[in-house]
Amino acid sequence: MTATLSARTVGSPAGLSRRLSTYLYRRPTLALVLLLTPPLLYLGVIYLGSLAALLVQSFFSLDGFTGQVVRKLTLATYRDLLTRANLDIIMRTTVMAAVVTVTAAILAFPVSFYMARYAAPRTKAFLYLAVLLPLWSSYLVRVYSWKLILAKEGILNWSVTRLGLEDALQWLLGLPGIGGPSLSVSLLGMFLVYVYVWLPYMILPIEAALERVPESYLEASGDLGARPQQTFRRVILPLVFPGVVAGSIFTFSLTLGDFIVPYALGNSALFIGQAVLAHQGTAGNIPLAAAFTVVPMLIMAVYLAAAKRLGAFDAL
């Protein structure tokens, strides 16, 4: 028994595999099809299939009373999506994502610039660690600790009062739209937390892009009489722009889809991620949740198209 088995595994498979490889070598198309089918099936069925399922769900509707999905194609769900309250949710989320992205880019650029051009190897390693360190702890823990930091009885409020700046904080919280009773229940506090949690995703791609700018270009620019400001605007920025866009795709899409931060902080006004969760998980309104999910997909498509027009992907 053992003998025959081993004879087989040693003998014929070697011949078989050789014949097989010869056969495939002569037919490159077949080889390609065999190699590509499994990943394409995965991409097509699991990845695109689930997207298609989502899209189809969004054309179903919900029986308002029993809460059961009516599986008949209709545009009613999209009509529900376009009510003013839902447009508010979409608008609120998009504006927040845009503001967070711009702020993160402005904060990240100097840090990345220092890391890429000036920091000594040791300092650089330390800075890398400092940027990445928060990502090693749970995102939930960080968000909830921010809730405590920003609370009315929290440490930030306490320090501000100690410094005699409570009037400034009160003025800030009194601003219409972004203010609130305390930082943790205002859009302002939410914005601070978003910038905090997504900043590393902006710093790393910008830093990588800055590292690729050859020193000689900057020297050449200086030799040709450009002032530092001109060098920055005409040489560095265009070369680093793809990195900024890469980072912005992270921060923008992550903010668009997030539901944990608005759950713990802010003034209870819904964001897209929460609306999806509420309609899908809580109200059982899967069609509306699906329609809501289509929104960030569309926004991201527009965003990427705009980035492409600006030449962000030319270097790819």
Next chain:
Amino acid sequence: MRKRVGTAAVLAALLTLVPSAGVVTGQAGMKQSIGKGEGALSIIAWAGYVERGETDKNYDWVTAFEKQTGCKVSVKTAATSDEMVALMNEGGFDLVTASGDASNRLISGKRVQEVNTKLVTSWKNVDPRLQNAPWHTVNGKHYGVPYQWGPNVLMYNTNVFKTPPKSWDVVFTEQTLPDGKSNKGRVQAYDGPIYVADAALYLMSHKPEVGIKDPYALDRKQFDAALNLLRQQRKIVQRYWHDAFIQVDDFINEGVVASSSWPFQVNLLQSKKQPIASTIPAEGATGWADTTMLHAESRHPNCAYMWLEHSISPKLQGDLAAWFGSVPAVPAGCKNNALLGPEGCETNGFKNFDKIKYWKTPVANCGGGRECVPYYEWVTNYIAVIGGR
């Protein structure tokens, strides 16, 4: 070539979707006898409703049941009524502790089956005020066994209110509180569409000309009046609560001093030595009365019936009332319970039964030829109010 592959993928995806369309519903007739246990039982419940001594070993009404019947209990907690309905629609569960704003939806959606009360031997001990309650009895058929009930109380900070607030006014209109500061940004409201009924209840006393008789059956004009009140409330609400523990945190760390709440949070805050008390103001209060209901396609009906009987045993009822701050559906549960104490039922509102308007699902056809605003409009409009519309 590429195009054809794309089309094929989409077609394949569509084909996999379509067969799942028809869902089998319903089951013929109710059970006539209880057989041997199936060894398992899954329950959808409010947090804290089915305890096995994991949080506090004194509160355990599962372990003994499992030992006695051999039915291994698994619990899926849900945070809102809508979530319970969604889970029941998904299926795969045996029982649900549904409140009145979910129970009728489950009945008309045929997600639950009629319960044979003859098989639940302790049925006669159930509080007579609950036995034929409309949230589980439809056309004389019982679709569940009452579990617990309780009021949505007004929770307040005793450092700010030296005497209990007499009206829900303190959370609905901007005013100066007894400590000399405005209530703006210091009150909360419940983050569920059913809260529209709280506004309607308030209007019953304060604006009788709107003519609200039942806060769950509002015509267009009454509904709009309630929404207007809620929009006004939005300006003073610090945050809408949906997570009991976040509300507890907000009362400790965020300077919140008054809110609609459950006795559960009141007990929790008092156990943390916080200056907190609760009251039912003059307008009355909304409340919940929960029913354990049996899924139409339950796979463990024998274990489920054994649990239904167990669920109304006085010991369980008293322990649960002490734990959750609710009132037993079986009055015998109030007596001789060490955890609840002699005054427990009184504290949790046993005598307030008539002051409470119990959660039920708002429907379009609300009787008497009136046309009312249905529940899904409560949902969309309440989301809009919270968003500042």
